[in-house]
Amino acid sequence: MLDKYCQDFLDKSEENYKLYEFLHSSGKFVEWQIVAIFYSALCYVKAYLYSKGMPINSINSHDSIKFYLSTEEYAKRCKVLPYYSNLYRDSRDARYSNKQIKESRINFAISNYQKVKELLDKNFEK
Helix, strand or coil, X not given: XXXXXXXXXXXXXXXXXXXXXXXHHHCCCHHHHHHHHHHHHHHHHHHHHHHCCCCXXXXXXXXXXXXXXXXXXXXXXXXXXXXXXXXXXXXXXXXXXXXXXXXXXXXXXXXXXXXHHHHHHCCCCC
């Protein structure tokens, strides 16, 4: 059985992904589609790191999450950080730049999101 924090992160991950699906089906708010994909991955990563014993208050910043993804044994070995970093960068671009987000970039974000989940799911203590 999952710890409450871990389950809450997984639930939030699913909620954020459903938001992406809703926005995508409407064909609107393309930038926020990428943001929702990133936050879905972020919550999934937090659930994973928490399940590996990282204290809840130590996984609150993007820098600490990137640090743990580069040092936690399994995450380091499976090289999940580049996929997460791509999502982080895409989300920042979507929120803070005037760049036009194309469908190909959303597809790239989905691909990175799926890779993060696939890699971590293999060693996720559920």
